[in-house]
Amino acid sequence: MDIENHTALVTGANSGLGKAVARALAARGARVLMVARSRDRGEAARDELHAATGSERIELLLCDLASQAEVRRLAETVRERTDALHLLINNAGTAFRERKLTEDGVERALAINALAPFLLTNLLLEQLHAGAPSRIINVGTRMDTALDFDDLNWERRPYRMMQAYGQSKLGLIHFTRALAGRLEGSGVTVNCVFPGVFRSNLGGTDGAQGVFWKSVALLLGWALPPPEKAAERVIHAALSDDMADVSGAYVGDRETLKVPDQAADPAANERFWQLSARLVGLDQAET
Ligand SMILES: NC(=O)c1ccc[n+]([C@@H]2O[C@H](COP(=O)([O-])OP(=O)(O)OC[C@H]3O[C@@H](n4cnc5c(N)ncnc54)[C@H](OP(=O)(O)O)[C@@H]3O)[C@@H](O)[C@H]2O)c1
Numbered sequence: 193m194d195i196e197n198h199t200a201l202v203t204g205a206n207s208g209l210g211k212a213v214a215r216a217l218a219a220r221g222a223r224v225l226m227v228a229r230s231r232d233r234g235e236a237a238r239d240e241l242h243a244a245t246g247s248e249r250i251e252l253l254l255c256d257l258a259s260q261a262e263v264r265r266l267a268e269t270v271r272e273r274t275d276a277l278h279l280l281i282n283n284a285g286t287a288f289r290e291r292k293l294t295e296d297g298v299e300r301a302l303a304i305n306a307l308a309p310f311l312l313t314n315l316l317l318e319q320l321h322a323g324a325p326s327r328i329i330n331v332g333t334r335m336d337t338a339l340d341f342d343d344l345n346w347e348r349r350p351y352r353m354m355q356a357y358g359q360s361k362l363g364l365i366h367f368t369r370a371l372a373g374r375l376e377g378s379g380v381t382v383n384c385v386f387p388g389v390f391r392s393n394l395g396g397t398d399g400a401q402g403v404f405w406k407s408v409a410l411l412l413g414w415a416l417p418p419p420e421k422a423a424e425r426v427i428h429a430a431l432s433d434d435m436a437d438v439s440g441a442y443v444g445d446r447e448t449l450k451v452p453d454q455a456a457d458p459a460a461n462e463r464f465w466q467l468s469a470r471l472v473g474l475d476q477a478e479t
Pocket residue numbers: 203204205206207208209210228229230233255256257258283284285286304331332333334387388389390391392393394395396397398419
């Protein structure tokens with residue numbers, strides 16, 4: 193696919209998978225809006241990608257996705273910079289050893305991994321429609337779990353890092369499927385991609401998951417594939433003709449994966465959508 197006229201937005205683009213995806217898109221000529229929360233890490237990654245690809249069309253936008261106010265500001269900046277968006281890659285994700293709430297009163301993993309993509313995507317739908325055919329890719333993980341809709345904030349259960357991480361990523365699948373229904377026939381598709389397990393800094397900046405991943409890396413002798421390998425899955429979902437008409441799917445390595453049972457239930461997907469809309473304060477007019 194020729195993507196020289198495309199504008200792509202990639203969150204978590206300063207590290208790991210997001211950086212590899214941003215690089216692949218820039219190398220193919222797309223204008224890339226990189227989102228990072230740290231100016232230093234973001235500028236370093238932007239300069240690295242600029243040097244590696246020679247592209248002058250890489251722009252850095254700053255946003256801490258844990259803050260709904262910052263997500264709203266990010267969407268505003270994107271709207272100011274472009275009328276049409278062709279690719280939205282909701283890649284940023286993390287996990288935390290301890291339960292804490294964001295400034296908006298939401299458990300952090302849920303806020304960053306599920307609600308930020310929900311809010312950002314909804315606020316950029318007009319630009320995605322203007323860019324149609326356009327694609328939204330949500331980066332998920334593979335974990336068979338179920339969300340407790342009555343305790344999204346982990347107030348009633350002991351907090352477990354991997355469960356909270358897995359459930360927030362299940363939220364992303366609920367969101368993907370509920371959105372796909374709303375976008376049917378619009379030329380905008382949305383899919384969730386499981387990128388496989390790969391070498392990265394996941395959770396490392398916060399020191400949240402560093403110990404876990406360092407142990408995994410040590411055990412596996414640093415044998416995990418690099419993020420560039422995982423990026424191939426995202427790029428395939430984002431650009432291949434095979435995926436042009438696919439929406440609402442959970443995809444791995446060019447294969448459709450079975451969703452956790454809860455996400456096979458349209459009522460559960462809709463319930464997550466409504467809860468998300470309430471938690472981010474999106475009114476009917478905005479969704
Ligand atoms: N690594 C794996 O094996 C694996 C497996 C399945 C799924 N995934 C998913 O792949 C995606 C990319 O992760 P990765 O493995 O490439 O890890 P990574 O190298 O740590 O990248 C994660 C990115 O998300 C950003 N991020 C985290 N919290 C943020 C926040 N509050 N606001 C803005 N950006 C934030 C990070 O920014 P900082 O650099 O500032 O922290 C970083 O750019 C994640 O969604 C992850 O869940 C990874």
